[in-house]
Amino acid sequence: MSNVNPVVIARTPLRSATTEPPWVRYLLTVLALAFLGAFLLLPLVSVFTEALRNGLGTYLKAITEPDALSAIKLTLIAAAIAVPANLVFGVAAAWAIAKFEFRGKTFLTTLIDLPFSVSPVVAGLIYVLMFGASGWARPLLDTVDIQIIFAVPGIVLATIFVTFPFIARELIPLMQQQGTDDEQAALSLGANGWQTFWYVTLPNVRWALLYGVLLCNARAMGEFGAVSVVSGHIRGKTNTMPLHVEILYNEYNFAASFAVASLLAGLALITLALKSFLEARHAGELARGQKH
């Protein structure tokens, strides 16, 4: 570019051939940002202003009352089980799909993505049909005497379902790009399978793994529809934070509802900040073009 004859550049505005006149650029930029502002930023801001509408005292009271605290606790428990479960699954699935060739691989990948295209309500319903009062897997449950629907295990199951593909789909494309050269080198140098996994594969995918965990966790803590169907909404017992938000809202206790919602919005902001940090710092170690 630098050694092009300057006269040519001056004569023919090369740039104008592949971009728009300035006024079009400004207009489009303003339009796009106005749309983002109205549709994305305004709702976010309104969560915090509504939460603090009745002052800081009401806010603090709303998030420290026993029902709110037990909702926070249940949300943390559900995420603490669902995220590691999907982590183990994601790593196993990515290992099988990315490092080996076998028939039906594409089909398997599609099946793993399936929970993304199922309505959250249907995700909850399938477990009610299975483990509910007249569920078809009920006889199995009665022998061990556990309650799943309208109890914590149901909430955990529904959470695992809706966050099922998150970690796998971050790992699979990246591990496919990386191939098996590093692993073969490690094996030929005498490492065993687990050593190869721990010291070679895992460090190679650590940022993508963290990225997946981050997104998985955000969805796990924020899931509403699926959890709502299986929870039974028992206050102080089977209420997660999003369900608590709904209950307070339906009771016209808006300030308290938005107060709990603001905690979830804060979680979303932290997630987004970490996510863009990872994308900026470790872009090369994340799967290319994998955003969702």
Added chain:
Amino acid sequence: MTSIAATSPAVRRMPRSPIPGFPLALGFTLFWLGLIVLIPLAGVFFKAATLGPAEIWQIVSSERVLAALRLSFGTALLAAALNAVFGLLVAWVFVRYEFPGKRLFDAAIDLPFALPTAVAGIALTALYAGNGWIGSLLEPLGLKVAYTPLGIVVALTFIGLPFVVRTVEPVLRDAEKEFEEAAASLGATRLQTIWRVILPSILPSLLTGFTLAFARGVGEYGSVIFIAGNIPFVSEIAPLLIVIRLEEFNYAAATTVAAAMLVVSFVMLLAINVLQAWSNRHRNRHATAANKET
């Protein structure tokens, strides 16, 4: 590019891979997939199958179910179309132009992925209600958004936006400037170049994003139920109808509506896969063409 793609499966399909752990990894994957996803999902169809065709037809063809399905699909379609337009605009502006605060706005695009749907629902309702920041501006114009089907479209637009932006963005970024320069040097106006050169090359990704947003919108629940008003026949979405039937312990009706929605999801998933394959082929062809040039 093509030659590598053609030979690599053959190279990698060696009879015995030196990498260990295949049976364990695949076995666990299939076991967990079956336990958590496939078996429970199959349960819906088994349950629906016990009903008999007459009963299924009676449930699906009832006015209220039809109205709910129409509403869910109609609003999701409208929101996805809105997102296709604005998502393309946003992707274009972010890829092609520079402006202050770009990184912040770029991070904000993913907000709908990160913000719990219930939070989005109550926030949008507060904004678009008659006394809200946006609602109070629209109400004098005779435009009621909250508690009408229009509110559903707003919520689904919020939910679906990142799908379009994030699918179109990488393709737009990869698009070779050389093609545009060639078009311009052959005498095309900028508008002709955009319409004839750029748009066709990003169309597959735009359609993929549109379908993703649509699929998500059809099943969306949390963000919609607060703003919809939930009046039967008017603003009651299909997922809500499933919940209502379930709370009445009418499992037959809940399952039938769910099975209908699942079938549609599967078709959509298939469409997304086909579109994505098409989009990738498109991208690769462009990449090979560009490689040959250099």
